[in-house]
Amino acid sequence: MKMKKLFIFLLPVFAVAGLIVFNACKNAEKPTDINAANAGLTLPEGFSAAAIAEHLGSPRHLLVTPQNDIYVHLAGTKNGKGILVLHDEGDKTTLKTSFANFGGTGIAIKNGYLYASDNTEVYRFKLNDKDEIIDPAQPEKIVTGLLSRRMHEPKAIALDNDGNIYVNVGAYSNICSDYDHNKTGCPILDSAAGIWQFRADKLNQHYGDGIRYAGGLRNVVGLAWNQQDNQLFVMQHGRDALHDLFPQYYSVHQSAELPAECMFALKKGDNAGWPYVYYDWMQNKNMLGPEYGGDGKKAADPKYINPVAAYPGHYAPDGLLFYTGNQFPEKYKNGAFIAFHGSWNRAPEPQAGYCVVFQPFKDGKPDGKWEVFADGFAGPNKTPNGASHRPCGLAQGPDGALYVSDDQGGTIYKITYKK
């Protein structure tokens, strides 16, 4: 009786306390404030970040010219244009022009041309001596007819120093189950799930004009030519749903952490093993996939290459950049920055990624543990739909600043360092 009275007496107190808690939660759900210090990002000491462009739509990969023009490739078109040219004026940008009637992900400059891809073709535009497009309406089609089947469609690109361009063709399947019912061999590997090499100066090349440079790569979006090694490095998006498909072998937690997202240093003819194998970063082992007789313990056939570095599952690496600038401290020189778009396939565990990672390198190979370099893109709601921003593309400016695109909120971040 007394208790009841006391409870009634305290009700308004509970109500007020509840309101306070409720409001506190509401405040915590405010999106990342890009006017906040460092545009809402957390960075190592000495670094700062600014949001130099916002609301661009869905910017994917980007690059910065020696004249401080930023070419940004949008996933779709905005006002009919798929590539924006922004001029960087330090802590802000102005829109200089826009062109290209196609959206897409890949964009690169090499030997006086700007290369850009949509989901099936690669084009190039001739540049003048200020790295401006001479005739935006007349690109040359370099590669045509690449497969794009509703999954892993973007074609990221990179160029070497010998006149070749490398294009990923993602697998249009999680693990090839729809195409390899009898487990006799995945039939889509001849034209997808790999990196194709084409000539950078030859028009209208089809599959037959190029070579399948490396295969067994489920999907690659972040890739870069390493000038120190003179070698192509790629980031693979690992398979999904180990627990959903094989609960007898994988716990929910293992399925969130596995398989690793892998960095591969490729040589011509390499096979990374999708869909037959996956990499377990906790056991440091290439494993036989459960669809092909694996059980979470059986190792893969050693004929498949191992990654040179591995990261937690489903982080979704969408950008790779080797840092060659002089602005950042010495430890960053020739190391790799990786933009992790952020997971969705870790549910019901919390999602992860949504950050830019630094991977130290020594003599052209990963050396030491990776570290989170820039975080806080997502804001308080770290889910694929709720994140305020998701890192995608990376670029280096002429002064050594690092640029990060965000294809969720449409922001371009510029990260600088001062001693």
Place this chain on the structure above:
Amino acid sequence: MSSLLVLLVLFSVCTQAQIKPVKRKVHHTGSPMVRGKIVYNSICLACHMADGGGVPTMNPPLSNTEYVLGDKTRLIKIVLNGFKEDVQINGQTFSNNMTPHADLKDRQIADVLTYVRKSFGNKASGITALEVKKVRAANKK
């Protein structure tokens, strides 16, 4: 172009994965909402997320869309048959495939769709096992 993607991936994977016949526990107690949430969490959540928000460009959201709130027959058929087309919802295109979930019992489908139609800000009517049974029978013809 349309049809729903609604429970994309119930069961496993929105990503064209094959389904191994894994026995899942059928819950008989509790309200349709309670039982529906159990089905949702074990089968749908991996792709459609705990808040039904989905994944941009891949797995469609389950809130505020006619695919969920509208025609029940269409919605039930998506669960039974899966979904393999691009779908546009509120101006965004979603393209991951959803595997069929005909292995679920009529009542499980009714429960989970009732849960989805009344959660994530949705306020639509529930779906009964009898309605699922009828659609399933017509679906087989």
